[in-house]
Amino acid sequence: MSCRPIKHGVFACLLAVICCSVALGQKVRSCANCDALNKAQPPFRIFGNTYYVGTHGLSSVLITSPAGHVLIDGDLPESAGQIVGNIQSLGFRVEDVKLIVNSHVHFDHAGGIAELQRRSGARVAASEWSAEVLRKGGVGKGDPQYGTLTPIAAVKNVSAFRDGESLHVGESTVTPHLTPGHTPGGTSWTWKSCEGAVCYEMVYADSLNPISAPGFRFSKSREYPEAIEDFEKSFTFFESAPCDVLITAHPEVSRLWDHLALREKGVKPDPLVDSAACRNLAENGRQRLRQRLASEGKQ
Numbered sequence: 232m233s234c235r236p237i238k239h240g241v242f243a244c245l246l247a248v249i250c251c252s253v254a255l256g257q258k259v260r261s262c263a264n265c266d267a268l269n270k271a272q273p274p275f276r277i278f279g280n281t282y283y284v285g286t287h288g289l290s291s292v293l294i295t296s297p298a299g300h301v302l303i304d305g306d307l308p309e310s311a312g313q314i315v316g317n318i319q320s321l322g323f324r325v326e327d328v329k330l331i332v333n334s335h336v337h338f339d340h341a342g343g344i345a346e347l348q349r350r351s352g353a354r355v356a357a358s359e360w361s362a363e364v365l366r367k368g369g370v371g372k373g374d375p376q377y378g379t380l381t382p383i384a385a386v387k388n389v390s391a392f393r394d395g396e397s398l399h400v401g402e403s404t405v406t407p408h409l410t411p412g413h414t415p416g417g418t419s420w421t422w423k424s425c426e427g428a429v430c431y432e433m434v435y436a437d438s439l440n441p442i443s444a445p446g447f448r449f450s451k452s453r454e455y456p457e458a459i460e461d462f463e464k465s466f467t468f469f470e471s472a473p474c475d476v477l478i479t480a481h482p483e484v485s486r487l488w489d490h491l492a493l494r495e496k497g498v499k500p501d502p503l504v505d506s507a508a509c510r511n512l513a514e515n516g517r518q519r520l521r522q523r524l525a526s527e528g529k530q
């Protein structure tokens with residue numbers, strides 16, 4: 232699901248509740264706004280060994296090492312070919328992707344993982360809740376948007392990790408941080424990337440927006456009773472996480488395209504580097520949850 236910032240702290244959400252999987256010849260559409268989400272985006276280096284390989288509407292990040300690569304998020308089912316093409320046009324081999332991980336198991340971030348795994352042979356790792364959804368396919372019980380989401384294809388060879396357990400591929404280490412609330416299994420990722428002596432703390436942030444299927448209440452849910460507590464835990468993580476470069480699962484939330492345009496104009500220091508970005512993300516998330524709970528209180 233997509234949320235774009237209008238101004239500080241205010242977001243407009245494109246709630247694609249009318250989702251469908253329609254086979255149109257070879258073309259599969261997963262949702263009403265999927266063509267916009269799947270718009271092509273030339274890949275580029277974010278910093279050091281970290282590259283953006285996603286679509287214009289959905290992030291996917293490649294962290295490279297001589298002994299193999301990590302890919303975060305597979306986007307839509309129809310994004311898989313584009314992500315493979317982006318990896319190749321940067322000069323990397325998709326077969327060298329050894330590990331695929333995910334922010335959350337909605338069709339717009341995990342829908343392409345089955346195909347990307349088939350093309351790369353990579354193993355897939357996820358939080359326990361997300362791993363179960365990936366193995367079975369479909370939509371997880373307890374998901375606030377249960378009933379309105381396009382199911383995802385089942386994924387093979389999925390292992391579960393613990394919160395904070397570092398995962399290694401070659402010289403690359405990525406660390407998962409459970410940031411639930413948007414889904415019960417939501418995960419954000421941290422790693423370090425360097426260019427010469429300059430190293431940055433990189434963060435790939437999961438969605439923090441409290442949106443749901445009609446009738447679901449974050450304040451009183453039998454299916455997901457710890458939803459508010461989970462969001463609080465996620466906000467606390469972002470308030471204290473070492474964070475120099477933030478990429479969000481929906482790129483416009485961290486204003487990636489604005490920052491990239493400034494960088495391409497030669498603006499210095501690098502507009503993608505902002506050590507306050509994670510704290511701002513947490514603050515926006517808190518504000519949106521407060522608004523959501525206030526609106527539930529009036530129902």
Ligand SMILES: [Zn+2]
Binds near residue numbers: 232335337413438
């Ligand atoms: Zn989502």
